[in-house]
Amino acid sequence: MERFFDEELKNLHKDILKMAVMAQEAIFRSVEALQSRDRGEAQGVIDTDDKVDELELEIDERCIDLIARHQPMAGDLRFITTGMKINAELERIADLAVDISQRVLELADKPVLKPLIDIPKLSVIAQDMVRDAIDSFIEKDVDLAKKTVFSDQEADNLRNLVQDELINDYMAKDPSSAPRAVPLLLIARHLERICDHATNIAEDVIYMVKGKVIKHHSGELS
């Protein structure tokens, strides 16, 4: 029975990893679609989201079922409830990749506004943060989780930079740029929110490992 439970925990672990890979692919593809102005790729991200949603529900069900059948003690219970939270964060990350893809579709038939520099940079930070957050969960690595939490400030700064540039250098100077600048501004915000979800995952991992609440108190990390 105990052994069977361990097996089920391992499978849960694997499925959360699968969910993470799907979310990471969705981010990667949505930013690829933006850079290559590829409608098909953007539509592909949108279409794949059903599979992400299905896996989220499956993992969620499995967690509740595991708790109900095995009534796990403190450590395992904490691992499962953290898994449920990470699962929900990953689903939202994939949703944000869908949001980005929708913006790509809005932009696809309009002329290019500007060469993209900071948005691809921001997308690299977002992808790194999601990867580090998930690695910190797998390895129970608190230091890596803390690194992820700290990176969020960089993402915020870059998002603000993109936003200020689009508002002051484009929209405020050329009125006709708004329908192209607004989707870019929103994409920067979608990417920054992906970073927020990666931060949430990292905070959950720190709590799972150390049993210490740092959520909502990232300034006090030490």
Next chain:
Amino acid sequence: MERFFDEELKNLHKDILKMAVMAQEAIFRSVEALQSRDRGEAQGVIDTDDKVDELELEIDERCIDLIARHQPMAGDLRFITTGMKINAELERIADLAVDISQRVLELADKPVLKPLIDIPKLSVIAQDMVRDAIDSFIEKDVDLAKKTVFSDQEADNLRNLVQDELINDYMAKDPSSAPRAVPLLLIARHLERICDHATNIAEDVIYMVKGKVIKHHSGELS
């Protein structure tokens, strides 16, 4: 022991309600601050968010502790895990009220762009949806939960209306309007995301009551 457990479930119920009231007040106050251009009120919403965060963590802890100590069976377990999810949604709703308040601070020292009509309308829908979603949880009322899910389309439409108007009638015509139009556009998006979280709550309630997954399949509601 059983009676003690029932008492704890009731307290959990009460605290989720308290969390809902705090989230609803945050929305109401942030939109009030927008309409009256009241920096103090906006700052008040931002400052109060620490209390919301604390309560979220407290409820979350309590849920895990309840599961660990009482090892509840199917129905109660489902109630507690739904409570955990609703708790997280309410925290995000309060965060969005903070986002709105930050936009209000950005707008406070700039001249008024336009009289606000659709944004206050959208805020009423958002507040109604949050109230209905929470009521549906308290009353285990599936019909009210379904009504909430359906209202989300109306919120989406109104958000698109606001966005199109700001882009086409303001930013695309008058380049100097962008720094004032963008915060308004973002406020409409923040409000629409509050509606999304209310929808998530309602979907969780339907699942809790009927044991049927409707999440990610709102088109199939019947």
